[in-house]
Amino acid sequence: MQTVTNPAVIDQMTPVPFRVRSVREELSHTFTLELEPPNGAFEFLPGQFTMVYAFGIGEVPISISSSSSNQGTILQTIRRTGAVTHALGHLKSGDYVGIRGPYGVPWPMDEIKGRDLLIIGGGIGLAPLRPAIYHALENRDDYERVVVLYGTRTPNEILFEEELGKWGARTDCTTMVTVDAADRGWNGAVGVVTRLIGRVGFDAANTTALVCGPEIMMTVTAERLMEVHSMAPENIYITMERNMKCAIGVCGHCQFGAKFICTDGAVFPYPEVEELFDVKGV
Amino acid sequence: MTENNLVKALAEHEFFADLSAESLTALASIAEVIEVEPHTMIFEEGGHADAAYAIVDGSVALEMNMAHRAHHIVQTLHRGEMLGWGWLFPPHRWAFSALVLDTTQLIRFDGEKMRSLWDEDREFGYEMMKRFAHVMTDRLAATRLQLVDFYADRY
Numbered sequence A: 001m002q003t004v005t006n007p008a009v010i011d012q013m014t015p016v017p018f019r020v021r022s023v024r025e026e027l028s029h030t031f032t033l034e035l036e037p038p039n040g041a042f043e044f045l046p047g048q049f050t051m052v053y054a055f056g057i058g059e060v061p062i063s064i065s066s067s068s069s070n071q072g073t074i075l076q077t078i079r080r081t082g083a084v085t086h087a088l089g090h091l092k093s094g095d096y097v098g099i100r101g102p103y104g105v106p107w108p109m110d111e112i113k114g115r116d117l118l119i120i121g122g123g124i125g126l127a128p129l130r131p132a133i134y135h136a137l138e139n140r141d142d143y144e145r146v147v148v149l150y151g152t153r154t155p156n157e158i159l160f161e162e163e164l165g166k167w168g169a170r171t172d173c174t175t176m177v178t179v180d181a182a183d184r185g186w187n188g189a190v191g192v193v194t195r196l197i198g199r200v201g202f203d204a205a206n207t208t209a210l211v212c213g214p215e216i217m218m219t220v221t222a223e224r225l226m227e228v229h230s231m232a233p234e235n236i237y238i239t240m241e242r243n244m245k246c247a248i249g250v251c252g253h254c255q256f257g258a259k260f261i262c263t264d265g266a267v268f269p270y271p272e273v274e275e276l277f278d279v280k281g282v
Numbered sequence B: 001m002t003e004n005n006l007v008k009a010l011a012e013h014e015f016f017a018d019l020s021a022e023s024l025t026a027l028a029s030i031a032e033v034i035e036v037e038p039h040t041m042i043f044e045e046g047g048h049a050d051a052a053y054a055i056v057d058g059s060v061a062l063e064m065n066m067a068h069r070a071h072h073i074v075q076t077l078h079r080g081e082m083l084g085w086g087w088l089f090p091p092h093r094w095a096f097s098a099l100v101l102d103t104t105q106l107i108r109f110d111g112e113k114m115r116s117l118w119d120e121d122r123e124f125g126y127e128m129m130k131r132f133a134h135v136m137t138d139r140l141a142a143t144r145l146q147l148v149d150f151y152a153d154r155y
């Protein structure tokens, strides 16, 4: 076993206590923590993540789901899937968590100024996209068309439903939601999210797609964008998830082919990860 | 709607894109435009499938009745899509019910006349069959993704 002695690394590995201001139940297994940084401000960019430490239990990488223009508090939307996320789900207002970060490559919001944005989320994958949506809407003149497409299993599992409604009510943001299955009474679309792509119609040459969801959803979406809608792969960005430990490119836990998800991603242009999607066990 | 307008409406529908004027005119001769109010059932599961529909505008839900779950929506169809192919093959029964969600404009084709048209002009029939096959494979692929739990947990 190796011992880390580099002070710079130790410093980056030390969590900072953030106070829980509020806990919001989003869906049956999904909640959002509103966290206050100790010095009153926390700078990050849309698409970045933090390592969230449940004291005495462990750490998990969680994307920031709030607006990067609001540094007074950050929101982290979490699904209860294991011991750490269950422990985080038991926190109450006034409790503390440890935070390291922010980490990772953000969505390329500056590089894609002047283009149409096609933002496609699946399931809880809408959480890492929400800061990009906020950024685009807060800096509306920087982008041409803004389209948000969201797919999830059922009408009961629509994340940020109220906000999706608000975005959809804006005249400068096209928003469409679809579910895999519903009963009569649901008046929206039923079918996978890729079926919405054909309905919005877009200029492939002037559009950048930001896609987040489970890997199969991102692969199928990217293929559809390229093969059916002639979008160039370099105009498609996705965000990857892997087990992470250090989040600073030291431990190798998040290795994905030749890449480290924590420092080379988690946001990647599609061509950088396309081949690896097909490799089993990577 | 006059036959000329019907030909124009067909030409603008993506399913019929790039068909010859002659083919569009033949299709228009067996078609009519109908407007359907929300909550109207266009056809019912198990019923006699006697027509094909092209959605010009609006939305339609395909429903299935299952023992434990009545009125389960399996897919919705929208502007530019085709609705129903039960009329194509015996026993000409609808596999789903079709319920209108928003006010919907449809082009309705008589199923029997459509089959005759294709039989009379096999080249045209082959072209139409290819287009329907494409729609069917596309829907099948989408349905498979619905079945594999496309949105299984992330994080």
Ligand code: FES
Binding pocket: A243, A244, A245, A246, A247, A248, A249, A250, A251, A252, A253, A254, A255, A260, A261, A262, A263
């Ligand atoms: S998590 Fe340690 S290298 Fe990425």
